[in-house]
Amino acid sequence: MPRQSERVGRSGEYLVASLLSLHADTVMIVPHSAEADIVFDVDHTLYKCQVKTQSKIQTHRVSWQFDFRRGAFTKSRQYDKDAIDVYALVALGPHKVVFTFADGKKQITIKDKEMQAMDSLKNVENLFKELRCQQTL
Numbered sequence: 001m002p003r004q005s006e007r008v009g010r011s012g013e014y015l016v017a018s019l020l021s022l023h024a025d026t027v028m029i030v031p032h033s034a035e036a037d038i039v040f041d042v043d044h045t046l047y048k049c050q051v052k053t054q055s056k057i058q059t060h061r062v063s064w065q066f067d068f069r070r071g072a073f074t075k076s077r078q079y080d081k082d083a084i085d086v087y088a089l090v091a092l093g094p095h096k097v098v099f100t101f102a103d104g105k106k107q108i109t110i111k112d113k114e115m116q117a118m119d120s121l122k123n124v125e126n127l128f129k130e131l132r133c134q135q136t137l
Helices: 004-020 111-118 121-134
Strands: 027-029 038-042 045-054 064-068 086-091 098-103 106-112
Touching: 004 038, 004 086, 004 098, 027 106, 038 121, 045 106, 045 121, 064 086, 064 111, 064 121, 086 106, 098 106, 098 111, 098 121, 106 111
Parallel strands: 045 086
Antiparallel strands: 027 038, 038 045, 064 106, 086 098
């Protein structure tokens, strides 16, 4: 039986995959041992997505904190350069997803008020627009 943290992580992956599938023909959740959690395509270009899921808000800060490093059970906590194209930050409580690009940060904190106001459908739409713009550069 999987650990509770694995179940939380897998729930976030399925939520992100469902959002990505609204705009991509190919969305694959990859095996647990891979660096990326999801691979998806935008106009015949594949992108690697790492999903970071939190099930609980940090009550003392009234915010959601996401760690961009690998799990505590891995030798190297940092992802290799170019291993991840996009992070999907999932707050399971309010069922919100925020997409952000890999930029070398180790963590990010999002205030609950901002998370609650987030429109996940609009966010994924903006992600695909941005990826298409990057392809034309």
